[in-house]
Amino acid sequence: MSRQYLLAVLLAALTLTAGCSFLAPNPDSYTSTYDYSVGVDATGTLEDVTVRVPLPQVDGDPVVEANAVAPNGTVEGFDAAVVETEYGPMLELTAAEFVVETRYFRFVEEDGLGRREEINESAYDPSNPDHHKREGRTVSVSVTRTATYPIETRAPVGESPTFFPAATRELTDCRAPYRDETACFDYRAPVYLSYESAESARVSGSVSFTGSNEWFAGGWTGNSYSDRVRFAVTGPRDEWIVANGTTEVGRGNYPSPER
Structure with a gap:
């Protein structure tokens, strides 16, 4: 075997090794996270307030704890706790008075x-x-948690944490164009609101949850899914309302199996 032939074989092996390293990154470069956020807005003072909004769950167990959302037990004037309801675990925010100046x-x-x-x-x-x-006055809080890689992001309902996994979700158009894998679903989401207020006081809110995978392969990339619930009402309340829920799945990049 000539020296030139041996050198060519070694160079080919080095090239293949480098190529495999690029296509199959080190496991340490993989990360998965969950992000949960809540925002409530009011245009008038509220009294004797109770607000219950959904928590992400799997098999009825929440994946975000009250002490993660509110380490000291409060969120900008609200006491915070996780409570069990007929619709599953929820984050409950309570206050004797929520003053809007x-x-x-x-x-x-x-x-x-x-x-x-x-x-x-x-x-x-x-x-x-x-x-x-x-x-008006706005209260908001967000929490990020590290998750075990990989999170199921193409079909997360029943596999990964979502709001109201038993809800009937109907396919709808996505608000922004993404890749072919992306799909969006609407559903009815219960939210509990109880407070005294002026008839003109408007209360609105948004609760969102995102599960994301990221990895490095010549540059950072990843995929994700999200779940969001929005509501808006006017005047005093003491009831469960039907809020708008939207689940978006399959956003981002999905490597082919051979990679």
């Missing part, structure tokens, strides 16, 4: 830069386009 601002420009500055009500001029007021 009108705040006044003016737009100020200095050295070519603009900023918003809070002012007193007495300085507020409704006819001044640089003046505006805000009648």
Whole structure:
């Protein structure tokens, strides 16, 4: 065997090894995460408040704990706890009073830069386009958890955590175009609201959960699914309402089996 032939074989082996390393990255470069977030908005003061929103679950067990959402037991004026309901585990937010105060601002420009500055009500001029007021208050919280790789993201319902896994989901159009694997589903989602308020007070909220896989193969890439529940009502409430649920699956890249 000539030295030239042996050198060619060694170079070919090195090239194949490098190629395999690129196509099949080290397991340490794989990560999976869950992200859960809750946001509640009110345009008027609420009294004797109870709000229950869904938690991501598998087989009836929540994958996010109350102490993860609210380490000290509270979220911006709300006490937080996980409660069992007829619809499964939910995050319960309670407060004797949730005060919403009108705040006044003016737009100020200095050295070519603009900023918003809070002012007193007495300085507020409704006819001044640089003046505006805000009648509302927002509470929000988010939690990220590391998950075991890989998360099932193409068909997560029943396999990976979702809101209301037993809900009837109907195929619908996605709001944004993605790859062929992406599909979106609508469903009816129960949310409990109980509070006293002015008839004009509007309360809205959004609860979302995302499961994501990421890996490095010549650059970071990945895939994910998401579940979101939205609601909006006006006036006092003491009831379960039907909110809008949307599940989006199969977003991102999916390597072919031979890779």
